[in-house]
Amino acid sequence: MARSPQKKTNAPASGNAVTADLVAVLVAVTDGTPKIMTIASGSALPSGPFEFTHRSLQTALRAWVEAQTGHPLGYVEQLYTFADRGRSGDARTPHSVSISYLGLTREDQVGEGFEAHWSGWYDYFPWEDHRAGTPVCLAKMIAPKLKTWAKAAPSPTLQRERWQRCAITFGLDDRDWNEELVLQRYELLYEALLIPEAGRAHDHAAPVVPGKPMTADHRRILATGIARLRAKIKYRPVVFELMPAEFTLLQLQRSVEALAGRLVHKQNFRRLIEQQELVEETGAMAADTVGRPAKLFRFRHAVLAERAVAGTKLPLSRS
Amino acid sequence: MARSPQKKTNAPASGNAVTADLVAVLVAVTDGTPKIMTIASGSALPSGPFEFTHRSLQTALRAWVEAQTGHPLGYVEQLYTFADRGRSGDARTPHSVSISYLGLTREDQVGEGFEAHWSGWYDYFPWEDHRAGTPVCLAKMIAPKLKTWAKAAPSPTLQRERWQRCAITFGLDDRDWNEELVLQRYELLYEALLIPEAGRAHDHAAPVVPGKPMTADHRRILATGIARLRAKIKYRPVVFELMPAEFTLLQLQRSVEALAGRLVHKQNFRRLIEQQELVEETGAMAADTVGRPAKLFRFRHAVLAERAVAGTKLPLSRS
């Protein structure tokens, strides 16, 4: 059975050579739409080989993205490393480890002459946007198909368990919608064969759910990134990486809502932001607006030094 | 400048071949002491090459650990992927990507005939245990040395910034201790050259802080694991993976305290556990105890199915 692990560590077997590449989930928010950088007509996330000319993965990703966009990348965070066998489909291609990263920027910082585009992330996950209430596709298409799938389980117990999982992750049967379960929802749809990426090699010509598919497991990686970001904005002031230098509180709120996929209570949102001293007034007012003009604010970069865990706990609620 | 990324993805360059291995932070808690599995006399974490005979990294790790310990691994979670150049020191060794995992088990499940041991994790991070108040080594050794380091900064502004960072991450100057900043603290000590792993190629024969060092960046990986676990126990019922089938509420509390490195209010702890219906009485009472005998409880595995995010929010306080 087990060999001594340390021996292997000091002298790596030649059999475990792989290729390593980076996959990036680059996020921007423009006019209340969260976007991600894509290539190949929106069917893939930008990715490239990891070059060991860099000191670390983080540096490699930054260098690569900055070369593409011509602008520094604000916030970078490692997401997950995928290494499932047969990722590429062909068993004979060299095995590859994909290290995925989440990066936050702004759309206007894209360089020229690249084939990269910004695509709205809800194009890939239409069921994730609950800002205007529960999306129709969820109630009309997804829920019924999940129900069918649940009923297809071999035993009544399993049927109940399947449906319970569906109801919890998708907020069905009067349960609350939990916006952080992006990955779980994707994986459930995958398991139920309602996603093109899952392959339709099954009899019942699997009817597929709305949402644009992606190459390989890129949509899974995107789901991981969205989930992470939705969790993060609640306890770290990362939203500001996506904002222009000056903004109104409503713009800030709209960005948060765009990411979270749900609306927040306006007054409570302001209270939270202000009492945490995350922003300061610039003195100027927003121009070209409807209604009463709003004060412009800027992010207080100082808070990052002042506090270890500056919370931007969002008051997430319904309507 | 930038080449098209997708081209590379489809035809990986031969230049980015690396070796991939897994590093595991396997945690158990015995008698109020959090332990980690180590090899090489406690100077390294167990690690081994990733074998592509497995479907995924997760499966590979499970198989490998289960072969070692002879018992199933309860909870497994990916931690971080490290790929810094020169990790192994020698620039000519093949570049390696280390994918680290956190796994939870129990000590009594270790198999026989292996060179693995369980070591107390506070042997590596003595300053992280605040259960009996602020550890002496923090006030007596670490704080003064950090102060010296801060003062060594070139400008007064930088000196102040350095010290502010130190004070925040270590809870100095009457700030609160934040038990989750394990990694930040390790990295700060590393930066201040107070850690043997940082190399002492500096003039002022760097006086080193207490705590057992480890090979390569294993102590950094361990710090990552501890930080992640300390964060996780607050919102997910993962502590139970470390408990025997039946336990008293005090035993459960001691385990949580062991991991968090701080004490919790007993009555509030019980209130939280019970109102969340995480446990149920077995009917039996604990035997061989001092004081009034306590009821035995078992974890309600059903909650994992009932709730998506079962919170075990710990009431973490002082004393």
Place this chain on the structure above:
DNA sequence: CCATTTATACTCTCCTTGAGCATAAGATGG
């Protein structure tokens, strides 16, 4: 002037959380 839209200031209530008090149920030593 009015309706409309957005900004901003307060208020109110419920729930959570930190913290303490009080009592119960065992063991042990005199």
Place this chain on the structure above:
DNA sequence: CCATCTTATGCTCAAGGAGAGTATAAATGG
């Protein structure tokens, strides 16, 4: 049997935070 020690367990209380609503202010286009 009693005093004391130790742990278990029940209950109360106050402060703060979060969700939600009311009211008023400042702009715009008819």
